[in-house]
Amino acid sequence: MRQITLRIPVFFLMLLLCPWAKSHSLQQRQLADPPTGIAEKRIRAFDVEGLSMLDALLRLGRQEQVPLGIEYLDPRDLDKPISVHLRGTSVGAVVKAILNQRAGYTWRVENGVVLIGHPGLPSGDRNLLDRLLPEFSTSGRTALVTATNLMLPAQLQRYLNPPKPTSGVSGVAGSVLGGRIENQVGPLHLRNVTVRQVLNRLVSEHKNAAWVILAPPAHLDRLPEKGLWYVIEYNAPQNQWSEFMGTLLREYWSSESGGKRK
């Protein structure tokens, strides 16, 4: 009898307290969260000296765990070193300081990713980043570069050029270079997402990567044989990417066939 009398008040007390506890916990979490926008994230110090714009942005991404999406990068801008020294600043202020040293770049934040762009970039049908995918799946956990460099192009290609039924034996084989197998992402089953949103989702899972569009603005409506984007992982052995990315970008930008690699 005594046990019952004790249990009932406790039970009712729990019922009464649960909603309050839940809302209190939510309030506490909201109070404890840093500013929601990645652009407002505070930075004690940021220093780069004589780096290219790309390496400066990647330094910021690596230092502050900020995923990046670079939709526009003129290879000529990789040849000119820049220097930035800021104290008591923010991610947004650093991005602005880097981009201000080159003409024509814009930036915004989407899905927690800092996106670098250009006012002249096409949109809609003329930009594959805007292409809506009914579905994107990784079917389990997989390496980031496998998802970005293999799965996403393959699944995008399926919607651009649906495969024709074939009789007999058919297969695909490949060799995807680069990447770190320990950077696992997924499993993902996304529906009605744009290509840009998929890329953002993939690089923001561990906040340790950037995707970089390789083709010039006029060629964003097609998927080159060797890919439209390259993903740079912040924990890759290289800490300077300008030389490598400059070579890749120049190949795409100099190609008259719309970015098809030589």
Next chain:
Amino acid sequence: MESAALSAGGAGWLSNLVSVATVDNLLHKGQVKGVSGGSAGISADWTAFRYSLNHITDECDEIVTSKRGNGTDNVKPKITSISPPRGLIGVTTSVSISGSGFGGNPTVNAGTGITVTRGTFNDTQIQASFAVASNAPAGNHNVTVTTAQGTSNSDKVFYVQVPYSATFISQISATTLSQAQCSTLGGPPGSAGYQRWVTLELRDSASQAIQRSGVTVDDQLTPSTPNDLGIGSGTTGSTGTDSAGRWPDHFYVCSTVCPGSTGQSNVNQSWTANGTGLGHVNVVIYKCNSITVDGH
């Protein structure tokens, strides 16, 4: 007189360079001879003074030895080592040359196709940049250092590396691919297969690793025979080497005859490094339950 000069050195004798320089000056002027016998004029503690004199004498000996023995002024330069001893064709490598007799405005020569820019130097080391032209002869280049005293030995070499192969180093992981996985990889409907991550290394024709970060490597797959898995297309790509000249390569295959078939598809994997084709082509054998690269 000599005693007076030493007394003026005071407590600094034991430790500071000014005192040594003073003695060094005296040495050159031939005034040191009387030091050991000049104790009469010194009233301080004799033991401490004797210790000081011994110490100064030791330092004097070292100075005399280095001035006379190792000779910076009258000796031909000699190269003992070059680091790194090799570099990639078409790029600039920072090189450190060690040896002796480099004082006095040395010039460095590294043979045909290598433009040398000398940086800082001292008697035993020279920092230099070796800009290797893209048409420089491959292999050993004799390096010499020339000063007013003559030209050094030429038996130390800088080896110009020309990329030749993407060589299998080790396996990272390997798993089978289900139909669902092959679907996400762009495989034909109903296909299954296999995937394998390996590490490759850029090497020259002498099978030496080209240990340079950021070399752009790029591959191309061409199906050959047999082609039992019906491979019609494949994904390839580009990446940069790490500082050891290595990179990971993720091979995969999806076929409608997998997982049951025991057949195989041979595929030639050709490479470029910084845009120039490599002499060696890898043979990749894709099967439903294995992938081998040049037999590994």
